[in-house]
Every structure is written in C-alpha cells, then in structure tokens.
Amino acid sequence: MIDRNSRTILSVQGLRASINGTEILKGIDLTVKSGEIHAIMGLNGSGKSTFAKVLAGHSAYEITGGSVQFEGNNLLELPPEERARAGLFLAFQYPIEIPGVANTQFLRLAYNTVQTKRGKEELDPLEFDDFVREKMKLLEMNPDFLDRSVNEGFSGGEKKRNEILQMALLEPTLSILDETDSGLDIDALKTVANGVNQIANKNNATILVTHYQRLLDYIVPDYVHVMQAGRIVMTGGKELALELETRGYDWVNTGKSITGAIA
Amino acid sequence: MSDLANTDYLECLLKSWSIKSTESLSWLNQLRAHAIDCVNTQKLPTRRDEEWRFTDISPLTHLPYQPSQSECNLQLHDIEHLTLKEAKNRLVFVDGHYSSNLSTIIDPTALVIGNLPEFVAAHASILESHLGQHVQFDNNVFAALNTAFLRDGALIIVPKNITIAEPIHLLFIATQNEVTSYPRCLVIGETGSNVTLIEDYVALQQTTYITNSVTEISLAANAHAKHIRIQRESTQAFHLANCAVSLAHASNYQSTSISLGSQISRYNLHVRLTDEAAECVIDGLTLISDRQLADTHTCIDHVKPNGTSRQQHKCIVDDAAHAVFNGKIIVRPHAQQTNSSQSSRNLLLSKTAQVDTKPQLEIFADDVKCAHGATVGQLDQEEIFYLESRGLSEKAARNLLTYAFGAEIISRIPVTSLRQQLEQAVLSQTQSN
Numbered sequence: 001m002i003d004r005n006s007r008t009i010l011s012v013q014g015l016r017a018s019i020n021g022t023e024i025l026k027g028i029d030l031t032v033k034s035g036e037i038h039a040i041m042g043l044n045g046s047g048k049s050t051f052a053k054v055l056a057g058h059s060a061y062e063i064t065g066g067s068v069q070f071e072g073n074n075l076l077e078l079p080p081e082e083r084a085r086a087g088l089f090l091a092f093q094y095p096i097e098i099p100g101v102a103n104t105q106f107l108r109l110a111y112n113t114v115q116t117k118r119g120k121e122e123l124d125p126l127e128f129d130d131f132v133r134e135k136m137k138l139l140e141m142n143p144d145f146l147d148r149s150v151n152e153g154f155s156g157g158e159k160k161r162n163e164i165l166q167m168a169l170l171e172p173t174l175s176i177l178d179e180t181d182s183g184l185d186i187d188a189l190k191t192v193a194n195g196v197n198q199i200a201n202k203n204n205a206t207i208l209v210t211h212y213q214r215l216l217d218y219i220v221p222d223y224v225h226v227m228q229a230g231r232i233v234m235t236g237g238k239e240l241a242l243e244l245e246t247r248g249y250d251w252v253n254t255g256k257s258i259t260g261a262i263a
Numbered sequence: 264m265s266d267l268a269n270t271d272y273l274e275c276l277l278k279s280w281s282i283k284s285t286e287s288l289s290w291l292n293q294l295r296a297h298a299i300d301c302v303n304t305q306k307l308p309t310r311r312d313e314e315w316r317f318t319d320i321s322p323l324t325h326l327p328y329q330p331s332q333s334e335c336n337l338q339l340h341d342i343e344h345l346t347l348k349e350a351k352n353r354l355v356f357v358d359g360h361y362s363s364n365l366s367t368i369i370d371p372t373a374l375v376i377g378n379l380p381e382f383v384a385a386h387a388s389i390l391e392s393h394l395g396q397h398v399q400f401d402n403n404v405f406a407a408l409n410t411a412f413l414r415d416g417a418l419i420i421v422p423k424n425i426t427i428a429e430p431i432h433l434l435f436i437a438t439q440n441e442v443t444s445y446p447r448c449l450v451i452g453e454t455g456s457n458v459t460l461i462e463d464y465v466a467l468q469q470t471t472y473i474t475n476s477v478t479e480i481s482l483a484a485n486a487h488a489k490h491i492r493i494q495r496e497s498t499q500a501f502h503l504a505n506c507a508v509s510l511a512h513a514s515n516y517q518s519t520s521i522s523l524g525s526q527i528s529r530y531n532l533h534v535r536l537t538d539e540a541a542e543c544v545i546d547g548l549t550l551i552s553d554r555q556l557a558d559t560h561t562c563i564d565h566v567k568p569n570g571t572s573r574q575q576h577k578c579i580v581d582d583a584a585h586a587v588f589n590g591k592i593i594v595r596p597h598a599q600q601t602n603s604s605q606s607s608r609n610l611l612l613s614k615t616a617q618v619d620t621k622p623q624l625e626i627f628a629d630d631v632k633c634a635h636g637a638t639v640g641q642l643d644q645e646e647i648f649y650l651e652s653r654g655l656s657e658k659a660a661r662n663l664l665t666y667a668f669g670a671e672i673i674s675r676i677p678v679t680s681l682r683q684q685l686e687q688a689v690l691s692q693t694q695s696n
Contacts, residue, residue, distance in 0.1 A: 056652050060644070080651035089652075096649040100667035100674060109663070110653035117654065149671075166653060 001202065002222050006033040009174050009205045010055075010075075014066035016230075017054045023064065024050045026230035032174065035202040039216055039241060040209045042227035043249050048209045049093060051227070052178040056090035057083050071173065085117040087173035091163040091180050098150035103162070106150045107132055111169050135168045139195045156183030157192075164195045175199070176207045181215035193218030213245040226252050272307055275327040276408060276443070288383060291413075294395045298410035301400040305407065314402075317587040317619045318529060318558040323501060328473050330412055331358035331442035337467075339365060342436060345465055349678050350432035352376055354417045357436050358472075359444030361415040365434075374427060374458075375420035379449065382418050389420065394449055397479040397507040399533070406505040409445045409477040416447030421456035421486070430459040430491075430678050437466040437474065437496060446476040452486035452514070459489040461681060466497035466524070478506040482514035484538070489517045491676055493685070496524035498555065508534040510541035517544040519676050522557045523688060532561045536570040536598075547576040548672040550692055551584040558587035565598040565631075574605040579669055579693065580616035591623040592633065599630045607637040610668050612693075665693040 010032040017025040024047045032038055042048045054061050055068065057080030068075040075083060098106065104125075112122040123131060133143055139161045151159050160180055167175050177196065181189055196219050200206050208219060216224070216238065224240040225232045226249070234240070234252055244252075277299065307324065308315040335357040342365060346353060354376070355365035361378035368376055375382060383390060400407040417433045435446045452458060464474060474496060482488055496502050502525040508516055522528055534543050549557045563572045578586035586609065594601045609618040622635045642664050650660035669689040676682045 056648075058648055079657070080648060081654050081656050084652055084654040092649060092652075096643075096646045098646070098664065098667050100670035100672075101663060106653075106663075109659075110650075110655065113659070114654040149667075149674075170654070 001035045003033070003035050003202065006035050006202070008033050008069075009071055011069040012066070013068075015051075015054070015063070015068060016065035017050065017061045017063050019050070019061050024061070024230055025054065027066065028230070028232055030225065030232060032205045032207065034205055036223065037200060037206045037208065037219060037221045039221035039224045040207060040227055040232075041211065041213075041224060041241065041244060044211065046227040047230040048227045049178055052090055052176045052207070052209050055176060056080055056088065084170070085114050089167050089170055089172035089175045091160070091167060091175065091177045093179040093182065095151050095159045095163055097152045099152045101150050102146070103148055103150050104129070104132065104146040107146075107166065107169060110166065114170050132165075132169065135165060138168060138198055139165055140191050141165060157185065157188035160184060160188065160192055161195070164192055164199075168195065168199055173204050174207070175204070176209065178209045179211065180208070181210055181212065189215065190218055213241045216241045228252060272324045272327050273302055273305075273404070273408075277302060277411065288387065290387070290391045291383060295411055295413060298395070298400055298407045298413070301407035302404060302411055305402070305404040307404060314560065317585070318527070318556060320501075320527060320529070322527065323473070326441070326473065326501075328441050328443040331360070331439050331444045331472075333358075333360040335360065335362050335438070337362070337365060337436070337438070341467070342434070345434060345436070345463075347430070347432050347461065347678060347680050349430055349680055350461060351429045353432040353434060354378070355434045355436065356415060356417070356446055358439050358442060359415060359435070359446050373425060374422060375418060376431065377418060379416035379418045379447065380414065386420070389451065390418075390449070393451055393479065393481050395479075397481060397509050398477050398505055399507070403505065403531070405475050405503045406477050409447060409475050409505070412445040413447055414445075416449060418449050419458065419460070420451045421453060421458045423453040424455040426457040427459070430461050432461045432463060435462075435464045435474070435476070437464075437470060437472050437500065438468070439472060440470040441472065443473040443475060446474065448476075448478040450478070450480045450488065452480075452482040452488050454483040455485045456483075457487040459677065460491065461678060462490065462492045464494045464496050464502065464524070466500060469497045469499055471497070471499040473501045474503065476504045478504070480506070480508045480516070482508070482510050482516060484512040485514060486511070487515045489677060490519075491678065491681065492518065492520040493681070494520070494522045494524055494528060494530070495688070496528070498524055498526055498553065500525045502528040502530075504529065505531045506533070508532070508543070510534065510536045510538070510543065512538040513540040515542045519546045519672065520548075520559070521673070521685060522547070522549040522551070522559065525555065525557070527556045529558045530560070532559070533564070534562070534572070535564045535566060536572070537566050539567045540569045541567070542571040543573075545572070545574040546672050546675055547588075548669055549578040549580075549586045549588075550669055550689060551579075551586060552581035552692065553584060554582070555584045556587070557584075560589045560591075562591040562593065563603065564593045564595070565601045565603065566595050568597060568599045568601070570598060570601050570603075572603045575672070576607045577668060577672055578609045578618055579612065579665065580609065580618055581612040581692075583613075583615040585617040586619075588618075588620045589623060590621070590635075591625065592635070594626040594628050594631050594633065596627040598628050601628065601631040601633070603631070603633045605635040608668075609637075609639040610665065611639065611641060612665065662694045666690055669693065
C-alpha cells in the first residue's frame with residue numbers, strides 16, 4: 001500500500017553494473033518505501049534479474065556507478081551475508097540444490113545466524129521444529145520436506161515454496177522475488193502468492209521481478225516498472241502490467257502509454 | 264626401482280611363510296601353493312603398469328614387513344569406542360588374527376559366522392568352491408600374497424531365505440608396528456538371503472604397518488547384501504585391498520566404501536554380474552589431506568543381460584593429497600539391456616591437491632544404456648552465493664558445502680551410529696576456521 005508517512009527502505013540512484021566488462025545496468029533509479037509492493041517487468045535480457053542479484057550482492061557483478069541506500073545505509077559496501085542479516089532477501093529464480101544437508105538443518109542455520117546478528121535468541125532444534133512447521137502451513141508445505149536434502153529432487157513449485165518459506169522465517173525488510181512465478185502451475189502460484197501476501201505488511205516492502213503479468217493477478221503491486229536495456233524506462237500503477245500484457249513490450253518504445261509515465 | 268629390488272621384496276615376504284600344522288586339507292594347501300606360484304611369477308607393480316600409473320608404491324619395497332604375530336593383549340574396554348551398538352554380531356581381528364575374546368556372536372544357529380579355520384572341515388565343499396575362487400591372482404600380486412598367507416578370516420554364510428536384520432561388524436584392528444597383516448573375508452549369501460556387513464579397518468595408534476586384505480562376496484539368486492567398508496587406518500599405514508563380488512540371477516549388492524586413512528591406499532573392487540537381472544549400487548567417498556594417496560579402482564563387469572549398475576564416487580582432497588579413481592565398466596557381448604551409470608565428482612580444497620579420475624567403458628553389446636560423467640573442481644560460486652544470501656558467511660558457506668559433498672555419500676549408510684561417527688569425521692576434516 002502507498003502511504004505518505006512511510007519511510008524509505010531502498011533508494012537506488014544511477015546504478016550501473018557490469019559483468020566481465022559488459023555493462024548490464026545502465027543507470028537505474030528506484031525508490032521503495034515501507035508497505036509498498038513494486039513489480040519490475042521486462043523482456044529477457046533487459047537486466048531485471050541482474051538488478052536483483054546486484055542488490056543481493058552477487059560477486060560476479062562489478063558496480064561501475066551510482067549508489068544504493070538500504071534503510072539509510074550504503075548497501076553496496078556490505079558483503080552479501082550482511083545484506084541478508086540487515087533484512088534484505090532474494091528469492092532465487094533457480095534455487096540451489098544441496099544434497100547431503102537436510103532442509104531443516106539449513107533453515108535453522110540460516111534462521112539462527114540471522115537472529116544472532118540481530119541480537120535475538122537462537123532456537124534449538126525442537127523449538128525451531130515447532131516454529132518452522134507453523135510457517136510451513138502458510139505455504140501448505142508437507143513437513144516431509146524438512147527431512148529431505150535442501151531442494152534436492154524438489155519440483156519447481158516445491159523449490160519456490162521453499163524460497164518463500166525462508167522468506168517467512170527470516171522476516172526481511174525488503175524481499176526481492178526473482179521470477180518466482182516461473183515454472184509454477186496455477187495452484188502453486190496461488191499458494192506462493194498467498195504466502196507472499198501474508199508476509200507483506202506496512203513495515204516491509206516487496207519487489208517482484210517478473211516477465212509476465214500473471215503473478216500480479218495474485219500479488220497486486222502498487223507500482224509497475226518496465227525495464228529495458230538496463231534502465232527503468234516506464235513506471236506506472238498496476239494497470240500498466242495489464243497494458244503490457246495486451247499490447248506487448250514493443251509499444252513501450254513508442255512512448256504512447258495511457259497509464260504509464262516515461263521515466 | 265629395479266626389478267631385483269622387487270623380486271627381493273616378494274621373496275623376503277614369502278620366506279616368512281610356513282604351513283601351519285593345523286591345516287591338513289589338501290584343497291586348502293593347493294590353493295595356497297597356487298597362490299605362491301602366482302606370487303613367484305609376478306613382480307611388484309610399478310608406475311609402468313597401466314593399472315598403477317598414478318600410484319607409486321615404491322616406498323613399500325623398503326618395508327618387507329613380516330607377517331604379524333598373534334599377540335593380542337586387548338581387552339574389551341580398549342575397543343569399546345570402536346564398536347557399533349546396532350551390530351549384535353561382531354568379529355574382531357587384531358593385526359589379522361581372530362580374537363574370540365573381543366568378538367560376540369549372538370546367534371550361531373541362524374547363520375554360519377566365525378573364524379574361517381573353525382569351519383574348514385565342516386563346510387569343506389562350500390568353502391572349496393568359493394574361497395579364492397572369486398578374487399583373481401594373476402596380475403594381482405597382493406591378492407596372491409594374501410592367499411599364500413591365508414589363515415584366519417571372517418566367514419559368513421547366510422542360509423537360504425534368511426534375513427539377518429542387524430548389521431554384522433567385521434572389525435580389523437591394527438596394533439603392531441612394522442608388520443604386515445593379511446585380513447580375509449568370505450561372505451556367501453545363499454538364495455533369497457539378506458545381510459548387511461560393515462567391514463571396518465582401524466588403528467589404535469598412529470603406527471606404520473601394511474594391511475593386505477582380500478574380501479570375497481558371493482550372492483546366489485535373489486540374495487541381497489549391503490556392504491559398508493570403512494578404511495580408517497593410521498595415516499602412516501599402507502592399505503592394499505581387493506574385494507571381489509559375484510552376483511547371481513536377480514541378486515542385489517550395494518556397497519558404500521569410505522577411505523579416510525593410510526598414507527597410501529589402494530582399493531580394487533571387482534563386481535561380476537554373472538547372471539541376468541543382477542543389480543549393484545556402488546558408492547564411494549575418499550576424504551584425504553596432507554600427503555595421503557588414495558587410489559580406488561573399480562570394475563563392474565556385466566556378463567549377462569538385464570543387469571543394472573549405478574556408481575557414484577566422490578573425492579574431497581586437501582593439502583598435497585592425491586586421489587585416484589579408475590572406474591571400469593564392461594558390458595559383454597550378450598549383456599543386452601544393461602543399464603549402467605557412473606559419476607565421479609571431485610572436490611579440490613587446495614591448489615596442491617590432485618585428482619586423477621578415469622572412467623573406462625568397454626561396451627560390446629549394442630542395446631544398452633550407459634551414462635558416465637566426471638567433474639573435478641572447486642566449490643560452485645552460485646552455491647556459495649545462495650548460502651551467503653541467507654546470512655551465512657563465506658567461510659560457513661564453504662564449510663557447509665564441503666561437508667554436504669561428503670555427507671551425500673555417508674547419508675546412504677543404513678547404520679545410524681556409524682553414520683554419525685563418519686559425519687563427525689567429515690565435519691572435523693572439512694571445517695576450516
């Protein structure tokens with residue numbers, strides 16, 4: 001929801017980043033305030049997933065310009081784990097499989113690491129088990145997934161649920177969901193969206209990175225941004241997503257949007 | 264190294280050999296005599312032999328350690344930390360010699376279990392048809408030497424359609440310095456039987472010695488065996504081992520072998536699927552550091568149609584250690600519909616660590632499925648980033664992923680207390696601070 005009195009969580013100004021000498025992000029400006037849900041849409045190769053990874057601190061990308069403030073602090077000088085501890089969360093497009101590590105071990109390790117850094121109490125295995133099972137209900141996840149290896153042999157939908165479960169456990173201030181809708185059937189999509197909606201509140205914010213409008217039927221954004229060639233070229237309300245769906249990405253270049261404003 | 268040194272070494276070993284008076288059976292003497300002949304016609308392998316290309320055992324030529332003497336003073340409390348609570352039947356061999364004091368046999372009526380010589384007379388015909396009949400001596404001087412020195416050994420015969428629920432622990436303890444021990448195991452699974460074995464090589468101190476072991480496993484039709492093999496010898500030791508497995512119709516063999524100890528170790532595992540529809544699953548983990556060398560040679564031989572084999576071998580190599588994996592898969596001309604997969608994955612933790620991995624497929628049938636793959640590398644950057652994005656430090660992420668790499672194999676061991684011991688061993692060896 002948009003609220004005039006909300007605080008700024010993320011402020012991105014003129015962000016430029018490259019990988020192996022190729023510039024991918026060419027000057028991004030974006031402000032996200034508490035309580036807001038932003039959707040970043042764009043074609044493959046527009047730089048939207050890179051933007052998500054750069055915010056989370058992926059070391060393969062080199063920052064070549066601009067600034068990112070996260071709750072008033074310089075995000076770019078923090079290593080990825082400190083960004084996570086500070087309250088930034090990235091739900092991966094392709095979650096990593098870790099054979100040999102039980103999901104519950106991994107979830108508890110992540111939870112306790114983040115809790116400790118935030119000056120809160122750790123949970124022992126029994127306490128954590130109760131806690132995580134409660135959170136799993138939110139995503140209609142079978143508790144059997146606790147004992148299996150992290151993401152190993154999970155279907156696409158199960159992996160995405162597991163990402164949102166981690167989000168629910170870590171209680172981030174800013175969640176970035178990178179193509180969370182890809183590979184989900186409609187039932188899984190509804191469940192995942194329902195989970196995200198329940199986690200979203202007036203004190204945190206969400207950025208949805210997506211190619212398609214479909215997800216936005218279930219998680220309604222306050223803002224829709226269109227990315228193209230490493231820049232946000234248009235920003236509008238939730239109607240912009242529908243317009244993109246019917247008219248395609250090509251018309252963005254013509255600049256004749258009804259609802260969107262050229263950035 | 265000169266051939267002279269080679270010959271001297273073997274002669275020196277054989278000189279110490281003498282026929283024990285208790286053994287009067289002619290077939291057994293013939294087996295030994297044949298083994299000695301084999302030793303006499305062979306030389307100690309060098310790196311000029313294809314099968315030993317990556318493994319230099321020349322340090323052995325300076326160590327013609329005599330066979331260990333039976334002088335066990337161990338009490339049960341000395342080995343308590345080595346026992347496994349799940350294993351009710353335990354055979355203990357100290358420096359290759361059977362110790363009845365340390366062994367426990369709870370149910371001698373359900374199966375034949377004990378020290379080989381005790382059964383030689385009563386089970387002569389079955390022993391004659393299996394002992395020394397599965398392992399190959401030619402071009403295998405160590406198996407021949409073991410057979411030449413054959414005396415004590417673990418014997419297990421699981422009768423027809425009998426399932427032994429609890430695992431059987433075969434514990435080989437090294438105590439003496441500068442000796443060679445010759446452990447021997449023979450496991451016969453009769454039709455429809457089912458058994459779980461733990462073959463476990465340990466040392467009480469960091470002594471220097473040679474273990475030269477031979478294990479033979481024969482499964483009749485529809486028999487099942489799980490074979491867990493743990494090599495956690497002294498890191499000063501030399502471990503040279505041969506295991507030969509014969510699988511009859513629709514039998515099922517699952518092996519998990521873990522190599523942690525020894526300065527130089529070599530494990531040859533030879534599995535023959537001698538009849539249709541036999542299955543084997545072969546997993547291995549080598550975890551070594553310092554200047555250790557661990558060599559695993561496996562051969563899965565599909566002789567008849569409809570066989571299945573799945574193999575996963577992993578090595579975690581730190582410091583200046585060197586791991587070798589050679590995985591041969593043979594599919595004979597009539598072994599149609601064979602389904603075989605092999606994966607060799609290797610993790611190098613330091614710049615001086617070394618891995619030589621060689622998948623070797625010899626396929627002579629045309630209607631088969633054979634997949635194989637090998638990777639050698641460091642930890643994946645994307646995996647590290649995933650864990651970092653969940654709040655773990657880079658070090659914690661690396662430690663977790665390294666642990667997981669080994670734990671994947673260990674997690675398949677169906678004996679809880681052993682699995683926990685090994686997880687602890689992996690944890691302590693893979694966690695840098």
